[in-house]
Amino acid sequence: MSAHAFNLDNIDDAVFDAFMNLPENMVGEIIAGELHTVPRPAPKHSLAGSSLGFSIGGPFHHGTNGPGGWWILDEPELHIEGDIVVPDLAGWRRERMPTLPDTAWFEAVPDWACEILSPRTARHDRVVKMPLYAHWGVRHLWLVDPDLRVLEAYELSAGKWVLLKALQEDDEVQLPPFDAAGFSLATLWG
Template identity: 25%
Template sequence: MAVVLSDRIYTVEDYMKLDDGQRYELIGGNLIMVPSPSTNHQRITGKIYRLLSDFAEKKQLGEVFDAPMDVVLDNQVIQPDILYISKDKSSIIGELNIQGAPDLVVEVLSPSTATYDRKKKSRLYFKHGVKEYWLVDPDVKFVDVYVAGEKEWLWIGAFDQEDVLTTALLPGLEISLAEVFKGLK
């Protein structure tokens, strides 16, 4: 379970002053301590980041960032595992953080953050205009893909090691999930 510091309402300004060596997210005025990820989490994140980043750079479509990277959405600060920002939205990339919704967010689930990723962060991403959201579950080796609908996320499907992941946001990108999940312990 994630450690939530709820002794008071925290602001983005409070968050930016933190300097205790810990990683946090700011959701609903609460500071949520983000634990270090597992090795499987890092393996998956590294593979997806590299594939997305190499493709976006080669095709000059935009930029890909991985955690820790603060994304400021109004009075919330979150650190998605991976995020893609199209060239058209590059103005949201600041010197210290991202000031607005990325086009694509990828979260790799872990026991301590899965509830936040599936519910609170998912709602924030949708509300602020993220176009596509991938939830990667290392335990069952599945990726759930959601795209923004008119009033809520539309579930596109669950993809496993037999599938190749694509997205309209990066035309031509093909991610073999067999490769992504290969070597997990």
């Protein structure tokens, strides 16, 4: 159990029941005791997330032509400090989390998180989730907007997000924490 231990007692029973009974076409999160729901991503948003997972997963998760040493996962369910959050992608350095948990969720704060923005989720991802990730101490955050074809890379510094770089279209992506191997941003757009 991490220093950010999850406590189910902090969640109202009615909110948790609603969360557990969401239809399969919805993604639910509980943040500060409130249920937030969004539909499953549209195809181009799913493609961007899956392609990003492949692009960094090869060198960093599997160690193919890269350093390895990471767990890179799609839509992991995080249970931290009484919140339930589902980033589109997240990564943990294996030195901090040597094995995957036996539960269907994670209680360890990821080292990197990524949100794939859509018109329906962009405000929530920026206004609600970005500050929450900073509070938890996630070191790196990427925001990917498939509609604008933009990737924004942030690093946590003194509890605040600092924009490292914004890339667009087919720029080369070689950004922390995955700067040991690069790929073309165009691979996310299909």
